[in-house]
Amino acid sequence: MKALEKIDQGQLLLLLLFTISSTIQLPLPRFLALAAGRAGWISALVGSVFGLAILAVPTLLALRLPPGPLPVALESLLGKFWGRAVCLFFGLGIFSFVPLMLRVFGAAFIVGMMPRTPASALILIFMLNVFLLSYLGLEPIARSAQAFAIPIVLAFLVVVFGSIPPLDLLRLKPWFADGLLQILRGATFVAPYFGEGAIVLYLIPALQNKEGIWKTISWSGVLVCLAFASLTFASIGTLTATWTASVPYPGLRLARNVSIGRFFHRFEPLFLSMWYLSVYLKTSLLLFLAAQLLAHVFNQKNYRLLLGILLVVAFPLAFLPKDLLEVFALQFGFARLMSFVIGFVLPGVLLFFTFRGGKTQ
Amino acid sequence: MKKVLLLLLLVCPWLLGGCWDAQELENTQYITAMGIDLESEDKILLSLNLVNTEQLNSTGEPGSSGGSNGAYYLATATGRDLYDAFRNFAKKHSRRGELSHLQAIIIGEKFAQNCMDFCLDWLNRNRQLSSTTSVFLAGGSAYELMRTKPPQEKLAGDYLAELTSVGAAVAMAPKVNVQELLVSLITQGRDAVLPKLERVELDYGERGEGNETLGIDGMGVFRGSYFCDWLSSHQARGYFWLKGGFRDPVVLVLPNRGRWVSVQILDVDAKIKPRIEEKKVRIEVEVFARGEIFEVRGAGAKIDDTFFHRVGQLLAREIQGEIKRTISISQRLESDFLGFGEIVRSGVSGKKWQALNWRQEFPTVPIEVRVRGQIRRSGVALDQIKAW
Numbered sequence: 001m002k003a004l005e006k007i008d009q010g011q012l013l014l015l016l017l018f019t020i021s022s023t024i025q026l027p028l029p030r031f032l033a034l035a036a037g038r039a040g041w042i043s044a045l046v047g048s049v050f051g052l053a054i055l056a057v058p059t060l061l062a063l064r065l066p067p068g069p070l071p072v073a074l075e076s077l078l079g080k081f082w083g084r085a086v087c088l089f090f091g092l093g094i095f096s097f098v099p100l101m102l103r104v105f106g107a108a109f110i111v112g113m114m115p116r117t118p119a120s121a122l123i124l125i126f127m128l129n130v131f132l133l134s135y136l137g138l139e140p141i142a143r144s145a146q147a148f149a150i151p152i153v154l155a156f157l158v159v160v161f162g163s164i165p166p167l168d169l170l171r172l173k174p175w176f177a178d179g180l181l182q183i184l185r186g187a188t189f190v191a192p193y194f195g196e197g198a199i200v201l202y203l204i205p206a207l208q209n210k211e212g213i214w215k216t217i218s219w220s221g222v223l224v225c226l227a228f229a230s231l232t233f234a235s236i237g238t239l240t241a242t243w244t245a246s247v248p249y250p251g252l253r254l255a256r257n258v259s260i261g262r263f264f265h266r267f268e269p270l271f272l273s274m275w276y277l278s279v280y281l282k283t284s285l286l287l288f289l290a291a292q293l294l295a296h297v298f299n300q301k302n303y304r305l306l307l308g309i310l311l312v313v314a315f316p317l318a319f320l321p322k323d324l325l326e327v328f329a330l331q332f333g334f335a336r337l338m339s340f341v342i343g344f345v346l347p348g349v350l351l352f353f354t355f356r357g358g359k360t361q
Numbered sequence: 362m363k364k365v366l367l368l369l370l371l372v373c374p375w376l377l378g379g380c381w382d383a384q385e386l387e388n389t390q391y392i393t394a395m396g397i398d399l400e401s402e403d404k405i406l407l408s409l410n411l412v413n414t415e416q417l418n419s420t421g422e423p424g425s426s427g428g429s430n431g432a433y434y435l436a437t438a439t440g441r442d443l444y445d446a447f448r449n450f451a452k453k454h455s456r457r458g459e460l461s462h463l464q465a466i467i468i469g470e471k472f473a474q475n476c477m478d479f480c481l482d483w484l485n486r487n488r489q490l491s492s493t494t495s496v497f498l499a500g501g502s503a504y505e506l507m508r509t510k511p512p513q514e515k516l517a518g519d520y521l522a523e524l525t526s527v528g529a530a531v532a533m534a535p536k537v538n539v540q541e542l543l544v545s546l547i548t549q550g551r552d553a554v555l556p557k558l559e560r561v562e563l564d565y566g567e568r569g570e571g572n573e574t575l576g577i578d579g580m581g582v583f584r585g586s587y588f589c590d591w592l593s594s595h596q597a598r599g600y601f602w603l604k605g606g607f608r609d610p611v612v613l614v615l616p617n618r619g620r621w622v623s624v625q626i627l628d629v630d631a632k633i634k635p636r637i638e639e640k641k642v643r644i645e646v647e648v649f650a651r652g653e654i655f656e657v658r659g660a661g662a663k664i665d666d667t668f669f670h671r672v673g674q675l676l677a678r679e680i681q682g683e684i685k686r687t688i689s690i691s692q693r694l695e696s697d698f699l700g701f702g703e704i705v706r707s708g709v710s711g712k713k714w715q716a717l718n719w720r721q722e723f724p725t726v727p728i729e730v731r732v733r734g735q736i737r738r739s740g741v742a743l744d745q746i747k748a749w
Contacts, residue, residue: 037711115488128369166540171548173707239540242547246485257492257540265491266461 006208009216011142014149015203015285016220020051020196021227022278023101024331026108028189028228029235029250031332036186037241038172041233043183047190048225052218054340055197058347059217062204064354070202071296077353084297086350090198091293093342094286095310097196099317100330101283102126105276106318107327112252112272123318126280127311133284134291134307138206141285148277155274156227158267159251162258163234171240172233190228192336194221195343202289248324251275287311386414390456393433393518396503397480398469400439405472405479407438407446408504409458410517432515435507443483460489464518465525466496466539467558469503473581473588481546481586484539492540495525498555498581498588509560511574524577525556530607533594534577546586550702550719553583554600557591584696592690599687602648602680603631603699611655614675616668620659624676624736626652635705637713642722644701646688648732650680654739664744669736676734684730692724701726 007015024031032040066076070090075083105126106119114122133141176183197217204213235250238257244250255271258264288303291310295303321327396408410433436454440446450458468480484490499506507517514520529536534556537545545553561576579593580600592600601607612624628651636643654664654672662668691699702719709717 132369166544170703170707174710178711240544240548243485243543259493265493 005138005206007138007142007203007206008208009212011146012200012203012207013216013220013223014145015142015199015281016197016217017223017227018145018152018278019199019282019285020193020220020224022275022282023097023104023196023335024193025227025231026249026251026275027328027331029232029244030247031189032186032232033236033241033244033250035189036178036182038177038236039175039183040186040236040241040244041172041229042175043186044190044228044232045225046183047187048194048221048228050187050191051194051224052221054191054194054344055217055221057344057351058198058200059204059213061347061351061354062201063210063213064351065201065205067205069205071293073205077350086346087293088297089346090201090342091290091297093338094198094293095290095314096338097286097335098283098290098310099314099320100335101279101286102314102318103321103327104331105279105283107324108249108252108275109272111248111324113269120319123315126283127315129280130284130287131307131311133280134288135304138288141281141288145281148281152274152278155271159255159258159271160230160234162260162267163238163254165259166257167234167237169237172237189332189336192340194224195339195341198343198347199285199289201347202292248328388456389459390454391459391462393462393516394465394467394507394521395460395463396467396469396499396507397443397472398503399472399475403441404439405442405446406504407440407443407450408507409436409438409450410434410507411436412516431510433517437504442479460487461491462518463490463494465521466494467499467503467506468496468555469499470501470581470588472503473498473555473583475587477546477583477586477588481543484543490539492538494539495522496537496539496542496555497521497525497558497577500557500559500591506558506560506575509573509575512563512571513574517575521558521575524575528556528577531610534580534597535600535604546583548703549714550697550704550706551700552585552696552698554580554698555583556580582691582694582696582698584694589694589696592687596687596690599684600699602629602650602684603633603646605629605631612652612676612679614672614679616671616675617661620657620661622654622672623656624652624672625655625740626650627737628652633701633704635701635708637705637709640716642705642717642726644705644726644728646684646728646730648680648684648730649735650676650732651735651737652676653737657745664739673734673736676736677732680734681730681732684732688728688730692726695720695724697723701728
């Protein structure tokens with residue numbers, strides 16, 4: 001197998017941040033407002049704390065796996081058959097997010113900015129971009145994350161801080177209006193997505209230097225927590241819980257309300273463009289990882305051929321949900337479950353094997 | 362493979378050349394102000410101020426919008442709802458109506474009384490509409506007001522957008538935009554207010570169309586989603602003391618017979634404290650207003666600390682009276698436009714709030730108002746100057 005491309009810890013942090021946050025970032029406040037009402041933002045905080053615990057499992061596994069890229073390490077740990085079987089499961093699990101991300105991207109752009117543009121046209125252009133970046137490999141994906149990090153974070157901050165003038169704390173009080181149970185219910189909409197941090201299983205072995213890795217992982221978790229909680233806080237504090245629960249993408253609605261002075265209005269096109277970059281990075285990374293893992297399973301030396309095949313498969317799959325509500329059902333149903341399985345359940349089981357001692361360890 | 366990639370990259374610029382759904386400027390009809398009236402039970406009248414782009418940069422008189430030569434013209438359309446009215450508007454216009462530059466929405470009195478719900482969903486869903494667009498309530502019909510061409514600005518929309526800022530600053534009428542209206546209509550424990558827009562004369566000695574303009578004075582208050590009554594700017598002052606948002610309002614006090622003192626308020630700190638005991642709610646309002654002497658007319662005691670103290674007491678009494686008057690109107694109308702319920706709600710659990718039944722409870726809730734006034738300085742003059 002080709003030697004791993006190398007990334008640094010800063011790049012790992014950004015890739016984790018974009019991967020965990022970008023699937024649900026735009027509609028999350030809606031679901032938290034539905035589940036926990038005014039206390040939705042507390043659910044985001046509590047969910048993120050649980051999420052950090054979830055994220056710790058694949059991180060610990062990645063540190064305990066035998067050396068080498070993930071497929072090689074799995075074979076060393078479990079033997080050839082089971083190693084490949086687990087690799088196949090990981091590969092398919094990660095790939096299952098790709099069609100969903102294509103559709104999530106298309107749906108958000110159509111609802112937010114381009115209602116008359118056919119989704120297929122948007123998704124095709126997006127696929128082309130994703131293919132080009134994942135074709136170039138892990139290092140360019142990681143470097144792109146570095147290059148785009150500042151505009152993405154700035155756009156996010158403009159939306160959150162731009163919401164402060166119309167924000168009213170009364171709309172968020174009392175903090176525990178409907179009880180702890182509702183908050184915990186809301187937390188279940190957040191925590192499982194930290195399972196998408198399973199990408200660390202591939203990324204940690206690719207690190208140039210693993211010293212201080214727990215600090216990096218913790219920081220990425222904290223930043224995701226801040227992103228989720230601040231967006232939900234701003235959304236409920238500005239729009240009220242009722243309104244937040246009634247719009248598909250409260251993040252976009254907030255961006256629309258941003259009004260700074262007499263010259264800075266209607267921020268949603270810029271915000272959506274920056275959000276696009278984070279989705280683009282995430283989808284490229286997931287496609288790259290899925291192709292790498294599946295190429296190993298099917299003994300393909302060149303994973304790049306698989307990139308094209310996977311995208312061709314992903315395109316019709318992206319149109320399986322009939323409407324936006326079905327897209328949401330997948331985002332907050334299937335994706336939530338799959339994230340939990342590949343990011344917590346499976347690594348948890350594998351972790352048990354690393355403590356028992358692998359076959360070739 | 363590199364060649365294939367290069368080819369792919371060369372294909373990309375074809376996708377960037379333009380959009381099949383592009384909206385060209387010359388095919389767009391910009392709308393700067395919009396009026397909504399209820400014409401009959403199932404018919405809505407939509408009045409639109411449309412920008413005459415060819416004339417916008419000409420050196421014509423402001424507001425000279427007669428015929429097709431003015432900076433804007435008025436067009437109307439009717440329909441069962443707002444969507445239908447806009448579709449009917451398109452039947453007689455070759456250009457596509459564009460609302461992204463809409464600066465004012467004027468809601469007719471009859472519409473607000475009967476079917477405000479009709480436009481809520483439209484305001485929420487419309488993609489082009491900016492959430493900062495100002496909203497007004499017309500005294501009478503919005504259409505009639507939109508026929509008035511304010512001579513102060515070329516576009517009535519520009520004029521109205523500025524008018525609301527100025528009116529709110531001097532505590533004449535609240536400043537409300539689309540987002541604030543929607544939030545106040547959907548927030549439990551709070552009712553909406555809108556500034557009252559009416560036709561006024563620029564020069565009372567003159568008559569005729571050129572002398573008419575639009576002005577704001579007071580506000581319309583809602584109970585739920587229905588307009589219930591008007592408050593004059595005098596009656597509405599209590600609202601501003603509690604809600605803030607105004608700049609340097611002036612209060613007139615009379616320390617002795619024949620003497621008038623205007624106090625410019627520089628800082629107001631209002632606290633609303635609900636006291637909830639079992640199912641009984643009591644509200645305490647505490648206001649602390651600080652200001653400076655703005656104008657003194659008539660003879661009286663020397664302007665010193667004693668005078669400041671006396672004027673401070675009178676100021677507090679005046680403000681207290683204004684707040685009490687507004688609260689009493691609010692309770693009489695059963696419209697919690699001062700948002701006491703929202704504050705109560707923020708301090709109790711969801712279940713307790715439901716049990717309170719605020720709509721029913723509010724008119725009888727005891728509200729105690731305490732005001733302190735302080736004069737901090739004597740403005741730019743220490744004492745009155747007098748002719749010898």
